[in-house]
Amino acid sequence: MKSLKIFGTVLVATALYVGCKNDVVSEHKTFPALEPINLDTNAGNWKPILLSKPDEIAIATPISATSPDYKLELLEIKSRQNQITEAERENMNYWSAGVVLRWNEIMRELVAKYNLPPYQNPDGTYPIPSANNPLAYPFFPFANPPYAARAYAYMSGAQYDALVAAYHYKSKFRRPRPAKTDPSIKQLIPMTSDFVYPCEEAVAAGASAAILTLMFPGEQEYIQTKLNDCNSARILAGGNTRSDIDAGVGLGKAVAAKFIARARTDGAGKAVGTTADWKFLKDRTEARGEVAWLSQETPQRPPMLPMFGKVMSFLMDTTEVVNSRPGPPPSTQSAEFKKELEEVLWFSQHPDRDRMKIVHFWSDGAGTYAPPGHWNDIACEDFVKQRWSEVRWARNLALLNASMFTAAVCCWDAKYYYYNPRPSQMHADCKTLTGLPNFPAFTSGHSTFSGAAAKFLSHVVPSQASKYMSMADEASKSRLWGALHYRSDIEVGMTMGIAIGGKAIERAKTDGAE
Amino acid sequence: MNYLKSLCLTPLLILGVSHSKAQTDMDGLMMAKRNLCGGIVVGQSQWNHYWEGTLYRNNQNIGTFTSQTAMAMANYGVSDKFNIIASAPYIKNQTSAGTLRGQQGLQDASLTAKWEFFSKGYKHAYVSLLALGSVSAPLTNYVADYLPLAIGMQSKTASGKLMIDIQRNRWFATASTQYTQRGNVTIDREAYYTTEMIYSHLVAMPSVLSSNVRFGYRKNAELIIEAVYDRMNTLGGFDIRRNDMPFLSNNMEASRIGLNWKLPVPKLNGLSWLGNATTTIMGRNMGQSHMVMTGLVYQGEFKSKNTPKS
Numbered sequence: 001m002k003s004l005k006i007f008g009t010v011l012v013a014t015a016l017y018v019g020c021k022n023d024v025v026s027e028h029k030t031f032p033a034l035e036p037i038n039l040d041t042n043a044g045n046w047k048p049i050l051l052s053k054p055d056e057i058a059i060a061t062p063i064s065a066t067s068p069d070y071k072l073e074l075l076e077i078k079s080r081q082n083q084i085t086e087a088e089r090e091n092m093n094y095w096s097a098g099v100v101l102r103w104n105e106i107m108r109e110l111v112a113k114y115n116l117p118p119y120q121n122p123d124g125t126y127p128i129p130s131a132n133n134p135l136a137y138p139f140f141p142f143a144n145p146p147y148a149a150r151a152y153a154y155m156s157g158a159q160y161d162a163l164v165a166a167y168h169y170k171s172k173f174r175r176p177r178p179a180k181t182d183p184s185i186k187q188l189i190p191m192t193s194d195f196v197y198p199c200e201e202a203v204a205a206g207a208s209a210a211i212l213t214l215m216f217p218g219e220q221e222y223i224q225t226k227l228n229d230c231n232s233a234r235i236l237a238g239g240n241t242r243s244d245i246d247a248g249v250g251l252g253k254a255v256a257a258k259f260i261a262r263a264r265t266d267g268a269g270k271a272v273g274t275t276a277d278w279k280f281l282k283d284r285t286e287a288r289g290e291v292a293w294l295s296q297e298t299p300q301r302p303p304m305l306p307m308f309g310k311v312m313s314f315l316m317d318t319t320e321v322v323n324s325r326p327g328p329p330p331s332t333q334s335a336e337f338k339k340e341l342e343e344v345l346w347f348s349q350h351p352d353r354d355r356m357k358i359v360h361f362w363s364d365g366a367g368t369y370a371p372p373g374h375w376n377d378i379a380c381e382d383f384v385k386q387r388w389s390e391v392r393w394a395r396n397l398a399l400l401n402a403s404m405f406t407a408a409v410c411c412w413d414a415k416y417y418y419y420n421p422r423p424s425q426m427h428a429d430c431k432t433l434t435g436l437p438n439f440p441a442f443t444s445g446h447s448t449f450s451g452a453a454a455k456f457l458s459h460v461v462p463s464q465a466s467k468y469m470s471m472a473d474e475a476s477k478s479r480l481w482g483a484l485h486y487r488s489d490i491e492v493g494m495t496m497g498i499a500i501g502g503k504a505i506e507r508a509k510t511d512g513a514e
Numbered sequence: 515m516n517y518l519k520s521l522c523l524t525p526l527l528i529l530g531v532s533h534s535k536a537q538t539d540m541d542g543l544m545m546a547k548r549n550l551c552g553g554i555v556v557g558q559s560q561w562n563h564y565w566e567g568t569l570y571r572n573n574q575n576i577g578t579f580t581s582q583t584a585m586a587m588a589n590y591g592v593s594d595k596f597n598i599i600a601s602a603p604y605i606k607n608q609t610s611a612g613t614l615r616g617q618q619g620l621q622d623a624s625l626t627a628k629w630e631f632f633s634k635g636y637k638h639a640y641v642s643l644l645a646l647g648s649v650s651a652p653l654t655n656y657v658a659d660y661l662p663l664a665i666g667m668q669s670k671t672a673s674g675k676l677m678i679d680i681q682r683n684r685w686f687a688t689a690s691t692q693y694t695q696r697g698n699v700t701i702d703r704e705a706y707y708t709t710e711m712i713y714s715h716l717v718a719m720p721s722v723l724s725s726n727v728r729f730g731y732r733k734n735a736e737l738i739i740e741a742v743y744d745r746m747n748t749l750g751g752f753d754i755r756r757n758d759m760p761f762l763s764n765n766m767e768a769s770r771i772g773l774n775w776k777l778p779v780p781k782l783n784g785l786s787w788l789g790n791a792t793t794t795i796m797g798r799n800m801g802q803s804h805m806v807m808t809g810l811v812y813q814g815e816f817k818s819k820n821t822p823k824s
Contacts, residue, residue, distance in 0.1 A: 112707035431615035
């Protein structure tokens with residue numbers, strides 16, 4: 001029967017055309033196990049960020065390798081290795097890519113989860129998330145770009161300081177790997193160090209978990225699960241015993257406590273500002289004869305973290321931030337401004353698929369890991385190939401994130417000092433190609449973050465320097481092409497960012513790691 | 515959120531609601547051998563409320579969402595029992611509020627094979643059973659990861675459908691159910707969050723199950739008036755988070771009711787006027803669309819033999 005034949009052919013063609021349903025595999029799940037080329041055994045002498053010295057926080061002397069208690073610990077490894085499950089093996093392989101990397105990813109995920117602006121109240125005002133009640137709507141935090149930049153910086157900084165301390169103690173106590181003491185213990189993944197007390201992975205995990213708990217207090221159960229998984233992987237892998245891990249988590253948390261104490265007093269708690277602050281910013285700009293920024297949301301949303309420019313970052317103090325503030329953007333009455341606005345309008349009215357691809361690649365708006373998260377993603381993909389030790393991973397991420405935290409502070413300082421309008425406010429048809437952020441235009445956050453990140457990354461992975469700088473340029477231009485920013489916002493932002501990245505490089509040259 | 519564009523089976527749905535008895539992939543009628551039917555339908559769909567997960571809400575930064583469609587379609591009778599249907603829509607989407615730029619362009623082409631594998635006249639009714647297979651693919655490289663303004667999902671699809679049509683005198687009822695598999699979509703971003711972080715340009719699209727029931731009056735496939743109930747739901751997907759934007763792989767559902775008609779244009783043999791009004795009564799992660807469509811189709815034959823069934 002002819003119809004049947006044709007129909008059968010169509011069915012077969014159809015099946016081939018769409019193919020079997022393809023699962024989408026998150027590419028990061030398949031990172032290889034970390035096998036450092038250089039163990040950086042001298043990292044105990046590197047300069048920490050907040051610790052006054054590597055042994056500022058004391059840890060207990062490990063029990064002897066010949067003690068009965070230690071033999072019991074070795075037995076725990078052996079008994080768990082004997083009954084390892086597929087899920088445990090998968091967990092072990094996941095963490096083997098590097099714990100500094102994995103905790104960075106966990107923070108990115110939580111930033112994306114919490115990066116949503118709260119819905120308005122019935123009266124048109126907006127609720128402000130509360131750290132004391134994180135699970136009630138609006139969930140705490142609203143992990144917007146400045147919040148995220150600061151969170152990444154604290155976690156990476158704490159990981160780094162904790163690992164410097166850990167490397168100091170590892171060299172001091174020189175406890176060998178479990179397999180050296182008991183050859184019947186298998187090492188199921190590549191080992192990242194010769195001395196194992198305290199467990200460096202647990203140190204990084206303890207520090208990370210403590211900072212994550214501060215930044216995402218509604219996620220304690222999830223964070224604790226990850227901490228347990230991370231530590232469990234170490235025992236199963238035959239890399240560490242229970243006492244290595246307990247000492248590590250304790251040290252990590254103690255170091256994190258120093259960062260937490262700083263975070264509580266760095267001014268971020270006041271960054272939301274008050275109604276009086278918001279009015280002052282508007283009045284000050286209008287007193288200069290300029291058009292003040294207005295939220296383009298309905299109902300009008302208060303500006304995002306207007307006092308964030310006063311937060312204490314890691315690379316510049318508040319006076320330096322003010323002193324390095326760029327000069328004003330073109331006056332809204334000037335011919336130059338008109339020309340810049342026309343340029344934005346042209347891009348808005350002539351969306352081109354190639355430019356849109358770049359706009360969307362870099363959108364990093366609500367519901368994403370934010371621009372600093374994107375640069376952590378870019379950095380980590382390349383860091384994986386460098387095969388650095390955990391401590392060098394942490395050091396490079398700490399300085400990368402310190403530079404983006406500082407970029408956020410400097411950028412927010414400029415935004416709220418000038419408080420200038422977005423293109424959409426100045427021209428009704430300046431429609432945007434991605435979400436319009438709810439804060440003033442000058443300077444572009446994307447450009448400042450990207451300039452800082454690309455400059456610093458070019459220093460630590462010089463072979464990729466031209467790639468980083470062209471990516472930053474693209475990120476910056478995407479904001480003009482998306483009709484979110486004027487040319488002066490992106491150009492000045494990029495210059496600022498590159499200068500801030502330079503500050504991180506200055507520190508990198510003197511911290512003992514190069 | 516707008517089902518016109520938020521499903522890859524858009525052309526099918528448009529046909530389904532607007533083009534009821536012109537021998538489409540939603541009805542139980544067949545084109546006679548060597549007959550060709552072609553036409554243009556235009557429509558407009560609007561919503562100012564949508565379901566964020568199951569929460570029914572408006573959004574003052576969207577205002578009213580409007581989608582306008584112009585679609586070319588054709589149906590050819592390979593045999594009395596086997597038809598081929600093709601269609602391609604041009605879509606323009608915009609919002610009345612907010613700063614986002616609207617989008618427009620050619621969306622997805624679809625091709626359907628329709629086979630009446632059983633038909634029999636009983637004492638009180640005439641019954642036919644049909645099987646349909648469809649494929650669709652994007653015609654242009656439009657941006658998909660830009661909901662609700664994206665004009666489509668940028669996903670290749672394949673669907674299979676079973677249908678029963680029962681007619682008694684000039685009254686009829688048709689029921690069908692369809693399964694659609696949707697290929698992965700490549701987006702411009704390199705990472706995205708659903709209920710977890712996914713580091714990939716690819717988005718896995720949940721399959722879609724849809725069903726359609728219609729009944730009404732028809733006279734010689736030329737005058738048709740019918741009421742339609744239509745329901746679709748994705749098999750999987752996730753809910754839009756509170757105050758987030760929609761995403762391609764959301765868990766989408768919609769139930770719609772509508773009225774379709776096809777009337778002969780006087781004095782112009784072979785030309786028919788199509789019309790449709792549809793409204794969404796329940797949904798999930800989609801806009802509550804209200805839609806009207808109208809169109810003209812012309813049916814002619816390549817050779818003698820013009821005996822449309824029914």
